[in-house]
Amino acid sequence: MQVAEAFKHAFLKQMLLGFQASVVSPKSMGFQERKSAIKLSADVAMAVARGTRKWTRGLIAGLSKEHQNRSFLQLILGEQYERLMKPCHSSWKIPRCKKIVRRSLRVCCRRKKKKNQVGVLARTLVAKRTQELKILVPGGESMDGFSLLDETLDYVVSLRAQADLMQSLLTTIEASKLRSHSKGTLPERKASYVGN
Amino acid sequence: MPIEMSSRRSRITDEEINELISKLQSLLPESRRRSTSRASASKLLKETCSYIRSLHREVDDLSDRLSDLMSTMDSNSPQAEIIRSILRS
Numbered sequence: 001m002q003v004a005e006a007f008k009h010a011f012l013k014q015m016l017l018g019f020q021a022s023v024v025s026p027k028s029m030g031f032q033e034r035k036s037a038i039k040l041s042a043d044v045a046m047a048v049a050r051g052t053r054k055w056t057r058g059l060i061a062g063l064s065k066e067h068q069n070r071s072f073l074q075l076i077l078g079e080q081y082e083r084l085m086k087p088c089h090s091s092w093k094i095p096r097c098k099k100i101v102r103r104s105l106r107v108c109c110r111r112k113k114k115k116n117q118v119g120v121l122a123r124t125l126v127a128k129r130t131q132e133l134k135i136l137v138p139g140g141e142s143m144d145g146f147s148l149l150d151e152t153l154d155y156v157v158s159l160r161a162q163a164d165l166m167q168s169l170l171t172t173i174e175a176s177k178l179r180s181h182s183k184g185t186l187p188e189r190k191a192s193y194v195g196n
Numbered sequence: 197m198p199i200e201m202s203s204r205r206s207r208i209t210d211e212e213i214n215e216l217i218s219k220l221q222s223l224l225p226e227s228r229r230r231s232t233s234r235a236s237a238s239k240l241l242k243e244t245c246s247y248i249r250s251l252h253r254e255v256d257d258l259s260d261r262l263s264d265l266m267s268t269m270d271s272n273s274p275q276a277e278i279i280r281s282i283l284r285s
Contacts, residue, residue, distance in 0.1 A: 001219065001222075001223060016279050019266065019279055020276075020279055020280065022266070031263055031264070031267065034263045034266060034267070035259050035260060035262075035263035038259045038262050038263055038266075039255070039256065039259040042255060042258075042259065122236070122237070122238060125237075125238035126237050126238050126241065128238075129237075129238050129241030129242050129245065130241060132241070132242075132245045133241055133244060133245055133248075136245055136248045136249070137248070146208050146212070146213060146216070149213070149216045149217070149220065150216060152220065152244060152248075153216060153219055153220050153223070155248075156220075156223055156244070156247065156248060156251070157223070159248065159251040159252075159255070160223075160251065162251075162255060163251060163254045163255050163258060166255065166258040166259075166262065167258060169262065170258060170261055170262055170265065173262075173265055173266075173275055174265065176274065176275055176278060177265070177275065180273075180274045180275075
């Protein structure tokens with residue numbers, strides 16, 4: 001499963017906006033501060049590129065809870081910030097959903113003669129792991145059953161893409177640095193652009 | 197009057213859930229090595245959690261490396277100019 005091309009473009013563009021904000025910023029940043037800004041840019045880029053999902057809203061909401069993030073968020077999101085911060089109208093409730101998923105997941109377990117004991121253990125494990133997952137997926141605490149699985153799938157695909165795109169950015173910048181060092185001093189390079 | 201599961205059409209079918217579970221399983225790194233038999237629910241959830249954590253670590257590491265790379269980048273460097281020109285387009 002792959003993200004769309006549009007996602008990749010939106011991610012990279014948003015990421016670069018974040019870079020610009022952290023590099024061109026009036027104050028010079030130390031390593032940790034710059035790293036935090038990059039990480040923040042990457043998460044915002046991923047959420048913006050993906051669009052409206054429960055986890056993207058959860059992610060942005062979580063990020064903006066930290067005071068130190070807010071001004072940076074407003075800077076890199078611009079007018080999108082207000083829109084993204086609007087409270088989400090909760091989607092339709094699925095009262096039976098929990099039961100359906102539990103029943104379906106239970107089918108996965110091996111059937112034994114001591115069915116009751118296995119059943120209880122399996123249910124406890126599933127409940128424990130589900131709780132863990134709710135913490136890992138942004139906005140997960142308010143999700144249940146089908147919703148949680150659906151959002152998890154989407155989130156994992158997006159995370160994979162985030163890592164891949166950051167790697168390709170890294171590679172590109174490294175390569176361009178290598179080229180600019182080998183081609184000589186900066187003024188000479190600028191002169192060659194002017195002619196275009 | 198209690199409503200039986202079977203007598204009520206829910207909006208999400210078992211089929212859809214099974215499809216979701218299959219898709220999730222196919223994303224996990226170890227699933228390629230494993231046989232086609234379905235993993236237990238708790239195992240699937242455990243591996244999903246584990247995978248998400250490793251992706252978080254990967255992104256954290258990449259952020260380290262990008263921060264390192266950009267430490268020598270100032271607003272006059274060619275890289276900054278490239279970034280600016282991409283953003284203009």
